[in-house]
Amino acid sequence: MDTVRQIRFIWKPIVFLLCLVPAVLVITDLNGITGTLGANPVEAMLDRFGNWAIRFIMIALAVTPLRKLTGWNWLARFRRMLGLFTFFYVLMHFLVWLMLDRGLYFSALDEVLPAVVEDLTERTFITLGFAALLLLTAMAITSTAGMRRRMGRSWQKLHYSAYAVGLLGVWHYWWQVKKGPDDAIYYAAIFAVLMGLRIFWYWQKRQKRLHKKSPA
């Protein structure tokens, strides 16, 4: 089997299942099979999905720098799956908030909606998180090969919003904690390194181009 097929039929399914593990553990912990979500399961679910969402943002954003640093070009074949899992965990985080915490699942829409709208518009950190979800939704919808072909150059432009999602994710985390940046500072540092590398490479490329143009 060649490398492309090996990735497609062996490694991709394995990575897919691994990426699902955190979500499965939330459900089995909730039911007391693998552990417990503690006294406040709604908060625990929110935290778990939220933490995995920001981890997946970082993992997805790490693919390209890691590929360039190591020369492992096969990493690029996992980029879309990791991006879609980022969308999945952000969406689960949002749905737990909307359906269970705000109670849309069991309360009437007109009871829940005012509080939801107030949160989305007046609590900056929720606005930021929701903006990230909207960007990820647009990226997820356009993530198929067909859409990529049809969109041409604008596809790349849209998918640069992955960087905005990273920024919004860190910011959302930073502002929601009770006091100080807490763990958010680690994600901010990781994000800074991942973006710093990109900026450095971009600058390097530009320098090279400038040198080529100038007649030595």
Add this chain to the structure above:
Amino acid sequence: MLIKRPADILPSEITSKDNYLNRRDFIRAGSIAGGLAMAGPALSAVVPDQRRAKLADIRSSEFSTDETMNSYEDVTSYNNYWEFGAGKFDPAENSGDFDPLPWKITVDGHAEKTGTFDFDEFIKPYDLEERIYRMRCVEAWSMVIPWVGISLADIVKHYKPTSKAKYVAFQALHDPTRMPGQRNTRLLDWPYREGLTIAEATNPLAILAVGVYGEALPNPNGAPIRLVTPWKYGFKGIKGIVRMSFVEKKPHSSWQRAQPSEYGFYANVNPEVDHPRWSQATERRIGGSVFAPRIPTQMFNGYSEQVAHLYDGINLRRNY
């Protein structure tokens, strides 16, 4: 030989069947955990048996609510006690080795009687009372907890504060060797400090708690003695108190110092004044299913009748 008259049956002893079963499962889980050294948050929350000492001669109180109490497990496994770490399960997980006794409490400042007392000596002059209170955390969740405590008003009177004493300041234990959370000096400006006006401290609702569920106060809840002011957000309830000072000026309040725009000195429960980052209009009652809706938060956490007069003429929006 002194034979103690059995105290009247306390409301907390008439536990609902669900809670009772929970507790049994919990205790059983604890003994298994001891054997297998498993470290799940709920399992390690078990306070070693020798510390689960029954408290004697507890009176019941008219201030107790008849709302469904949270299970012992909820009360002792889901805590904010940053001295043992900033996570909700950290206090239960990291306080297992903490032995609060011997414990000394210093009373100083503008009072006729001052000094340093052993814990037993400090609490001996007063009656123990069970107070089943709602506890509303500033993070918008709540519990119903059967505290065992002493009227703070009685304690204050005992030390005869002078007319200069306008506030009561509390200070918690500072011992990073025994309290791992304190090794992180970025968390808070240790030691934890809190304060009340004299009027607040002598309100009949205010107690210093020394137990829950008829037993000595577990470590995650602030053993051996902590403040309980049920009309205020939970963070006012300073845990592990080692000093009580009668002071003239408004005392240091740890959360107010840490984030003055978000946490005030009064910290009264108020559904109309939102935290800058979240609404305080509703709360999640711990212990319900994931499908249980949030419940409305009450002004002064439902204790207006007892405390609203303390704040007559005070702008509660500005003095949050």
